[in-house]
Amino acid sequence: MKTLALATLLALPPMVAACADETLTGYAEGTYQLEEIDGVAFQWGATLELGEEGRISGRAPCNGYSAEQTAPYPWFKPGPIMATKMACLHMNGEAEFFEALGAMTLAEANGPVLILSNEDGREMVFRRDP
Numbered sequence: 001m002k003t004l005a006l007a008t009l010l011a012l013p014p015m016v017a018a019c020a021d022e023t024l025t026g027y028a029e030g031t032y033q034l035e036e037i038d039g040v041a042f043q044w045g046a047t048l049e050l051g052e053e054g055r056i057s058g059r060a061p062c063n064g065y066s067a068e069q070t071a072p073y074p075w076f077k078p079g080p081i082m083a084t085k086m087a088c089l090h091m092n093g094e095a096e097f098f099e100a101l102g103a104m105t106l107a108e109a110n111g112p113v114l115i116l117s118n119e120d121g122r123e124m125v126f127r128r129d130p
Contacts, residue, residue: 025050027073028109031058032126037100039123044093048101048114048126060097061090076107076116100124 034046044061051057056078057066063086068079081098088094104116104124112128 022073023054023069023071024073024076024107024109025053025055025069028107028114028128030128032114032128034097034124034126036125037096037123042093042097044090044097046093046097061093062086062088063094065098073109074107076104078102078104 029050032048032050034042034048036042046060047058048056049058054068054070055066056069057064059065060083063084065081065083067081069076070079071077078101081102083098100122101116101124103118103120103122105118106116108115108117112130114126114128116124116126
């Protein structure tokens with residue numbers, strides 16, 4: 001069984017092997033608007049920006065944020081999320097957003113859609129700005 005797995009890995013095109021260490025930024029660069037968390041429309045507005053390799057940033061309902069994200073695609077593992085500390089009317093949405101973002105472990109980039117998910121069945125759906 002191990003021989004078959006190794007043979008399959010060695011048969012991969014060089015391009016796939018070269019991409020193995022790229023983070024999500026290498027696959028889905030841009031700014032994404034959050035549309036829903038766990039199948040429910042997110043009404044407070046939040047973004048996820050993938051620009052600088054190994055980092056995520058964006059705007060939660062109230063505050064700007066950033067974090068390290070060095071897991072290779074398709075894995076997603078944000079480091080400690082640092083955010084500004086402004087108060088606003090949407091603090092519940094802010095807490096919901098940060099809690100969900102910190103729980104995500106997988107990423108699937110498909111055109112303008114980015115889906116973050118985890119093994120517990122949680123999911124965040126984002127759409128890239130035009």
